[in-house]
Amino acid sequence: MFLQKNKALFSMTIVTILLLIFGVFFMASVFKTEVGERTDFLKNTTAQGASAIHAEILDHLDVLRVLSSNAAFSQKANAGDRISALSQKEVKRCFSVVAYCDPSGVGVTDTGSRLAVGDKPYFQKALQGICNISDRQISRTETEILLAVPVIHNGVVTGALIAALDDIGQLFQESSVGFGKTEYRCILKEDGTILFSNFSVGMANFFDLIQPADGFEQLNKIKEDFISGASKTQKLQMKETTMVVSYSGIEGTDSWIFLAADDYKSIFAKANRVLLPSIFLFLILIFGFFLAFFYFFKLKKLKYETKIRNEEQKKYFTFFDPLTNLPNRKGIIRQFDVWIDRYRKESSSGGAVLLDVDNLRSINNTFGHDAGDKLLRESVERLKKVVGSQNLFGRIGSDEFIILVHGVSSESELAFFARKITKIFRQSYLINGLVVQISCSIGALLFSYRDENRKPRKFEDILGRGEFVLNKAKQTRKGNYILFNETYGNQIDRQIRLERALKFSIENEELPCYFQPQYNSFTKSITGFETLARWKSTEFGMISPGQFIPMAEKSGFIKEIGRHVIESAFSFAKSMEGRHLTVSFNASPMELLEANYADYVISRFQYYGLQPNSVAIEVTESCLIESFEKVTQKLMMLKRHGILVYLDDFGTGFSSLTYLKNLPINAVKIDKSFIDEIVTKDVEKDIVRMIIKLAGRLNLQVIAEGVETEDQIRCVSDAGCHLIQGYFISRPVPQEEVPTVFSGVQKSRTSELVRENGPESTG
Ligand code: C2E
Ligand code: CA
Ligand code: CA
Numbered sequence: 001m002f003l004q005k006n007k008a009l010f011s012m013t014i015v016t017i018l019l020l021i022f023g024v025f026f027m028a029s030v031f032k033t034e035v036g037e038r039t040d041f042l043k044n045t046t047a048q049g050a051s052a053i054h055a056e057i058l059d060h061l062d063v064l065r066v067l068s069s070n071a072a073f074s075q076k077a078n079a080g081d082r083i084s085a086l087s088q089k090e091v092k093r094c095f096s097v098v099a100y101c102d103p104s105g106v107g108v109t110d111t112g113s114r115l116a117v118g119d120k121p122y123f124q125k126a127l128q129g130i131c132n133i134s135d136r137q138i139s140r141t142e143t144e145i146l147l148a149v150p151v152i153h154n155g156v157v158t159g160a161l162i163a164a165l166d167d168i169g170q171l172f173q174e175s176s177v178g179f180g181k182t183e184y185r186c187i188l189k190e191d192g193t194i195l196f197s198n199f200s201v202g203m204a205n206f207f208d209l210i211q212p213a214d215g216f217e218q219l220n221k222i223k224e225d226f227i228s229g230a231s232k233t234q235k236l237q238m239k240e241t242t243m244v245v246s247y248s249g250i251e252g253t254d255s256w257i258f259l260a261a262d263d264y265k266s267i268f269a270k271a272n273r274v275l276l277p278s279i280f281l282f283l284i285l286i287f288g289f290f291l292a293f294f295y296f297f298k299l300k301k302l303k304y305e306t307k308i309r310n311e312e313q314k315k316y317f318t319f320f321d322p323l324t325n326l327p328n329r330k331g332i333i334r335q336f337d338v339w340i341d342r343y344r345k346e347s348s349s350g351g352a353v354l355l356d357v358d359n360l361r362s363i364n365n366t367f368g369h370d371a372g373d374k375l376l377r378e379s380v381e382r383l384k385k386v387v388g389s390q391n392l393f394g395r396i397g398s399d400e401f402i403i404l405v406h407g408v409s410s411e412s413e414l415a416f417f418a419r420k421i422t423k424i425f426r427q428s429y430l431i432n433g434l435v436v437q438i439s440c441s442i443g444a445l446l447f448s449y450r451d452e453n454r455k456p457r458k459f460e461d462i463l464g465r466g467e468f469v470l471n472k473a474k475q476t477r478k479g480n481y482i483l484f485n486e487t488y489g490n491q492i493d494r495q496i497r498l499e500r501a502l503k504f505s506i507e508n509e510e511l512p513c514y515f516q517p518q519y520n521s522f523t524k525s526i527t528g529f530e531t532l533a534r535w536k537s538t539e540f541g542m543i544s545p546g547q548f549i550p551m552a553e554k555s556g557f558i559k560e561i562g563r564h565v566i567e568s569a570f571s572f573a574k575s576m577e578g579r580h581l582t583v584s585f586n587a588s589p590m591e592l593l594e595a596n597y598a599d600y601v602i603s604r605f606q607y608y609g610l611q612p613n614s615v616a617i618e619v620t621e622s623c624l625i626e627s628f629e630k631v632t633q634k635l636m637m638l639k640r641h642g643i644l645v646y647l648d649d650f651g652t653g654f655s656s657l658t659y660l661k662n663l664p665i666n667a668v669k670i671d672k673s674f675i676d677e678i679v680t681k682d683v684e685k686d687i688v689r690m691i692i693k694l695a696g697r698l699n700l701q702v703i704a705e706g707v708e709t710e711d712q713i714r715c716v717s718d719a720g721c722h723l724i725q726g727y728f729i730s731r732p733v734p735q736e737e738v739p740t741v742f743s744g745v746q747k748s749r750t751s752e753l754v755r756e757n758g759p760e761s762t763g
Pocket of ligand 2: 530586618
């Protein structure tokens with residue numbers, strides 16, 4: 001995460017820097033074009049201004065030139081004619097005063113006033129035949145513009161026309177340029193005198209207004225430009241303000257200059273008018289980027305945190321039970337070493353209490369799993385009140401808990417604690433508005449913190465013994481406790497040796513199969529056999545399947561046993577071919593959960609070349625609980641291949657009668673527990689009746705298991721069930737005794753009585 005965060009920050013920084021660089025360049029270019037445009041505008045204004053004024057001057061001079069050819073200015077003309085010529089409308093429109101002067105410089109104006117200009121340079125220039133223009137200061141603030149044009153008659157200069165424009169602005173107004181409103185414009189003389197301007201600076205000299213940045217070099221250059229009439233644009237410091245100044249010489253004048261200037265700040269401000277929205281847009285862009293980045297990063301962070309949380313949760317749940325938050329089996333194993341290390345200095349022994357909630361499965365089936373969960377949580381809350389902080393408390397199975405109690409040294413102390421717990425469970429529970437009564441079975445033991453070799457005690461030692469006594473309690477003293485003692489120790493040792501020996505039972509040929517007949521009480525004939533495994537151990541003698549099958553299921557050896565039994569069942573079925581029998585075999589849930597189990601059974605079925613319906617698989621409802629869909633599919637596959645399916649021990653599981661119709665089964669075997677009491681208890685009789693009736697509706701066969709007496713046969717027959725299996729017909733027998741079973745049945749048929757075979761043959 002740190003690296004990731006850094007990477008993100010790094011890329012963000014890079015993008016930000018790139019954006020900033022881009023932004024700065026963009027702004028600069030926007031600014032430059034704006035300033036450039038303003039400067040160009042000034043330059044153009046100046047050039048246009050200069051040429052427009054030049055044109056205006058020429059126009060004015062033309063008016064005078066036309067006038068000069070008037071006969072009224074010949075030598076013979078009288079003063080009256082001259083005055084009337086000068087007063088022409090056309091002329092008066094252009095000039096404020098017009099005068100004619102003879103070569104001596106004496107003249108008369110359009111109003112008849114006299115004047116003498118013989119010594120004036122403009123007059124002298126005119127006498128030399130040069131049209132010219134000059135200025136004359138008439139007051140401190142006013143300047144007059146004078147135009148002088150020679151009067152030529154017969155190729156001889158006979159005088160001059162002098163005209164005055166008392167307002168130079170007239171020239172601008174009459175020219176198309178005019179004066180701009182925002183920038184400064186003026187006309188200067190080469191010596192810097194301001195002849196006219198659209199701003200008020202008094203009659204200052206332009207050069208006085210300049211504060212040259214680099215001494216006088218800049219000033220001198222401007223003066224040179226003014227004299228040569230050059231055009232230029234540059235930044236100038238004038239008084240307090242920085243200006244961009246553009247100037248250009250006006251042709252046809254006595255070195256007049258047209259100058260336009262603009263406040264640099266205002267150019268800047270104008271540029272800013274474009275720049276500011278750009279900056280604003282740019283900032284929005286950056287902000288948008290940051291926002292997007294922020295959310296992107298936040299999203300990533302959220303994802304990362306969720307991942308971490310999930311991982312932590314996963315890690316947590318490998319050691320803790322999500323329902324009760326107690327350490328699970330792994331969690332207890334992990335904590336045990338630390339626990340024993342801490343307490344073995346304080347005391348030499350402790351107690352272990354393993355408890356199992358009785359009948360939790362039926363609570364789940366009756367009230368739903370939710371109710372079962374609530375019950376467990378409530379139980380844990382109650383238990384926590386008696387489990388001290390020095391004790392270790394965990395959930396090691398679905399309905400199994402362990403409490404390791406520190407410092408217990410006597411059996412009476414341990415028994416006291418165990419009793420306290422059983423009492424806790426006996427108090428009724430209120431689950432989903434219902435009062436529920438349950439109990440718990442306990443296996444408890446004392447243990448020393450060090451083993452026989454003075455090493456810290458191993459958890460497995462405690463767990464093995466604890467579970468052993470717990471199972472004993474569940475089998476014999478439900479709702480009560482059993483303390484571990486020496487006898488159990490020996491039993492455990494035997495158990496361990498048994499488990500070891502079982503693994504070699506098949507290769508030592510100690511695991512034959514017996515066959516128990518299934519009998520039709522109506523036709524009085526054998527319809528099939530159930531294959532039942534037997535362990536004849538050389539070391540331990542005869543061990544019942546009730547004992548070794550659970551052992552094999554625990555160790556996984558059941559798969560080998562299963563295959564071994566299938567071989568016996570199928571070869572027996574083959575040997576019985578032609579008798580129309582069905583040989584059934586039992587399958588453990590563990591076998592049925594194997595992925596290729598059905599394929600295996602079918603392949604062996606085909607290998608033996610068996611007829612359809614000659615074999616049946618017996619499954620219990622617990623097989624279906626594990627994985628209903630998958631197991632159902634497998635059973636359907638077997639059925640399609642001609643293998644019958646029996647539902648074994650019917651009535652002991654969560655048997656829902658309506659549920660039966662969804663299962664791919666051919667027959668149900670009513671559990672022995674119902675048959676046991678069918679003669680004495682009406683309820684059992686009713687249940688059996690109901691099962692048989694319903695099975696009939698669903699087209700299922702019914703086999704009554706564990707039939708031991710004639711009365712029982714009569715009862716199930718009355719209820720409509722004629723298929724019987726039980727000691728009354730025959731105990732399970734080795735294959736070589738099967739003919740005896742047949743002959744026994746034959747005999748009894750003739751004597752109309754089926755006799756008991758006596759104790760199960762040990763082969
Ligand atoms: P199960 O499948 O319900 O088999 C019927 C059990 O009832 C057999 O016990 C049989 O001997 C016994 N039984 C039959 N008739 C009577 C009777 O009239 N009275 C009494 N008291 N008992 C009767 P068994 O052979 O001891 O088997 C016990 C259980 O072990 C079987 O119950 C079955 O669940 C399991 N088992 C036996 N063989 C195998 C096997 O090859 N594979 C698997 N997976 N389980 C097996
Ligand atoms: Ca069975
Ligand atoms: Ca059974």
